[in-house]
Amino acid sequence: MQAKTTILSLPTEEFLHPGTRACTGCALAIAYRIGLKALGKDTILVVPPSCLTVLQGLFPIASTKLPCLNVTFASTAAAATGILATLKAQGKDKIKVAAWAGDGGTSDIGLQALSGAAERGDNFIYLCYDNEGYMNTGVQRSGTTPIGAITANTPFKGKLQPKKDVSAIMAAHNLSYVATCSASYPLDLFDKIKKCVDLPGTKYIHIHIPCPPGWGYEPRYGIKIGRLAVETGYYDLYEIINGEFRLTGASEKLVEKRKLIPVREYFRAQSRFKVLTDAQITDIQKEIDKKWNEYYKKED
Amino acid sequence: MHIIENGNVAAALGVMLCRVNVIAAYPITPQTPLTEKLSEYVESGEMKAEYIPVESEHSALAVCIAASSAGGRSFTATSANGLLYMHEQVQWAAGARLPIVMCVVNRAVGAPWNVWNDQQDSISQRDTGWIQIYCADHQQIIDSIIKAYWLAEKVSIPIMVCYDGYILSHTYMPFDVPDQKKVDDFLPPFNPDYALNPHEPANLNTVTLPDVRLDVRGELAHGYMEIRYLLHEEMRKSLTVAAEAEKRFVDIFGRGGDPYIEPYLCDDAEYVAVGLGSLTYQLRVCVDTLRKEGIKAGVMGIRFYRPFPDIALANALKGKKGVIVFEKALSYGYEGALVSDLKSALYEHLAGTGTLPVVQNIIAGIGGRKIRTEDLTQNLRTAIKGQVTYEPVWIGLEI
Numbered sequence A: 001m002q003a004k005t006t007i008l009s010l011p012t013e014e015f016l017h018p019g020t021r022a023c024t025g026c027a028l029a030i031a032y033r034i035g036l037k038a039l040g041k042d043t044i045l046v047v048p049p050s051c052l053t054v055l056q057g058l059f060p061i062a063s064t065k066l067p068c069l070n071v072t073f074a075s076t077a078a079a080a081t082g083i084l085a086t087l088k089a090q091g092k093d094k095i096k097v098a099a100w101a102g103d104g105g106t107s108d109i110g111l112q113a114l115s116g117a118a119e120r121g122d123n124f125i126y127l128c129y130d131n132e133g134y135m136n137t138g139v140q141r142s143g144t145t146p147i148g149a150i151t152a153n154t155p156f157k158g159k160l161q162p163k164k165d166v167s168a169i170m171a172a173h174n175l176s177y178v179a180t181c182s183a184s185y186p187l188d189l190f191d192k193i194k195k196c197v198d199l200p201g202t203k204y205i206h207i208h209i210p211c212p213p214g215w216g217y218e219p220r221y222g223i224k225i226g227r228l229a230v231e232t233g234y235y236d237l238y239e240i241i242n243g244e245f246r247l248t249g250a251s252e253k254l255v256e257k258r259k260l261i262p263v264r265e266y267f268r269a270q271s272r273f274k275v276l277t278d279a280q281i282t283d284i285q286k287e288i289d290k291k292w293n294e295y296y297k298k299e300d
Numbered sequence B: 001m002h003i004i005e006n007g008n009v010a011a012a013l014g015v016m017l018c019r020v021n022v023i024a025a026y027p028i029t030p031q032t033p034l035t036e037k038l039s040e041y042v043e044s045g046e047m048k049a050e051y052i053p054v055e056s057e058h059s060a061l062a063v064c065i066a067a068s069s070a071g072g073r074s075f076t077a078t079s080a081n082g083l084l085y086m087h088e089q090v091q092w093a094a095g096a097r098l099p100i101v102m103c104v105v106n107r108a109v110g111a112p113w114n115v116w117n118d119q120q121d122s123i124s125q126r127d128t129g130w131i132q133i134y135c136a137d138h139q140q141i142i143d144s145i146i147k148a149y150w151l152a153e154k155v156s157i158p159i160m161v162c163y164d165g166y167i168l169s170h171t172y173m174p175f176d177v178p179d180q181k182k183v184d185d186f187l188p189p190f191n192p193d194y195a196l197n198p199h200e201p202a203n204l205n206t207v208t209l210p211d212v213r214l215d216v217r218g219e220l221a222h223g224y225m226e227i228r229y230l231l232h233e234e235m236r237k238s239l240t241v242a243a244e245a246e247k248r249f250v251d252i253f254g255r256g257g258d259p260y261i262e263p264y265l266c267d268d269a270e271y272v273a274v275g276l277g278s279l280t281y282q283l284r285v286c287v288d289t290l291r292k293e294g295i296k297a298g299v300m301g302i303r304f305y306r307p308f309p310d311i312a313l314a315n316a317l318k319g320k321k322g323v324i325v326f327e328k329a330l331s332y333g334y335e336g337a338l339v340s341d342l343k344s345a346l347y348e349h350l351a352g353t354g355t356l357p358v359v360q361n362i363i364a365g366i367g368g369r370k371i372r373t374e375d376l377t378q379n380l381r382t383a384i385k386g387q388v389t390y391e392p393v394w395i396g397l398e399i
Helices: A027-039 A051-055 A073-089 A103-108 A111-120 A166-171 A186-196 A219-231 A249-257 A263-268 A278-299 B007-017 B032-043 B057-069 B080-095 B138-155 B180-186 B224-253 B279-292 B310-317 B337-350 B373-384
Strands: A043-047 A068-070 A096-102 A125-130 A177-182 A203-208 A238-241 A244-247 B002-006 B022-025 B050-053 B074-078 B101-106 B131-134 B159-164 B172-176 B261-264 B271-275 B297-302 B304-306 B322-327 B358-363
Touching (some): A027 A051, A027 A186, A043 A073, A073 A103, A073 A111, A073 B050, A096 A103, A103 A125, A103 A166, A111 A125, A111 A166, A125 A186, A166 A177, A166 A203, A177 A186, A186 A203, A219 A249, A244 A249, B007 B101, B057 B074, B057 B080, B080 B224, B131 B138, B138 B159, B138 B180, B180 B224, B224 B304, B261 B310, B271 B279, B271 B310, B279 B297, B322 B337
Parallel strands (some): A043 A096, A096 A125, B101 B159, B271 B297, B271 B322, B322 B358
Antiparallel strands (some): A177 A238, A238 A244, B131 B304, B261 B297
């Protein structure tokens, strides 16, 4: 097992120029910066329209020091396949391909292409940065928007349906590696990318990304809110290696502690959940407790 | 080497001869035998390429777009709703200036479902920024693919090689398969100015503003409008480049001629039937009949639909008494798209000279409706007798 990366052992080489077009406090900027460090310089990126398109800058200025192909919304994974096919035809097997797409581009419009590539076992890493809505177009609901969240098109009642579990869908493709991460734990993201990048076939990493304008909190609280999602047991950090599930990092520690922060604290820290009633929060807390009791049982 | 095979095999052989690196395809009738054949070539080792059996047409062109952006020669093929499902990617490939070649095996589009031939699928993609070539026989299919890669890579514009479903795709005809060595002489390896490369990073197809903007070196970079203007401008110029391709092809393979139009008995003709694809060869039979009746008729096949060979057509049709445009597609709410384009070219180049021909539009074969040669001939006779109608005439319509 590889040693855990620390802030001191993190590579100093940067692939993201300072001064991107990200919003103040954008957690994607953190995840992207650290993620690119893990991917390294022999990488070609694929990005569909999303916050990342804006973050990377407007023509002819780019904030990324790696080559990047911007593609149509639904085609991210297929485009990764296309680059790989040429690299293979040309015998350039050292170059990696990494797709970075948002939650809408992954769970909704991009799911077909992603499922196709995963089923074919095309050898690239797909990173879904999940800010839980179409934030780039002004905060509309997506498949991964959680129940109860106010968005621009669930304006009064909040979203009525629960979050789509994309990682589970990807795990059902029998991938060599599926993991969940959070921008609030960037070193965990770094280690997980490093761990899977040379594994065969399609690798899938789902990254929870707090979003100040979309979630309704002051930009300085982003990391704290991302951590609360994990520490309340609401969003779990795990990895599935060749079908083997295990909790990782901060979530793994929660099993040892056996004490979750009440999920109410997570919801009440963001204005998007203002219509969630106490009764609804109690129900969600019950579901979380049930899920974690299963984790505890497994450990015992 | 002369062989007897179907049109889809002619296309597959053309793709193999062009040493394509990446093939991506999703099945749709009547394209399937073409891509099945390619999978056979690749799996047997006869052809060295990556074959990606994608989960949709949208992804098929996505693979080609990305493969081409990385410096690979790429190919796909589709028909009907497959092409419509690709539409977003079709526009993208042109805007990104990628020299992809795609065969469109022409078929009617739904709804209602119909698997038979017409040309509504490719005609509906007229304004996407792709060069469109229409084939009238199997020799033209295989030759057009070879010429298309040379031209596409020269002008950085993707090309659709269109041929009629079943009528060409599934019928057997003799044709010459060019020698690999000659094809290699004609078509050098794909060597783009830029291909995705970690040693020379670039952010391709990123958000581009309406106005021009300085880059980090202080040089003026194009705005969106400049990029789109260049696509149009260079597509217009590709007519000249196509002539160069044709000349090279004739020099090496000993066949070919006019790259844009294919006239038959047009020089002394007073009336000319105009069309795209296999219909133009059927019209030759009609014209032979009319000639025997003493009517001076000819046929003008259009090989290039985009860029539109307006000058070549205006010159060829100048002073004719009548032009009868047969189409297997239309622009709903007006008339056939080709007849509108042709009238525009004739008006532009001949208005006021007293040489403008009368133009009649005839719609035929929609959704695979049988086109009988006698009916074509009779409709030509009627049009020639001066009974020109304001609305298009539909052959065989029973309503």
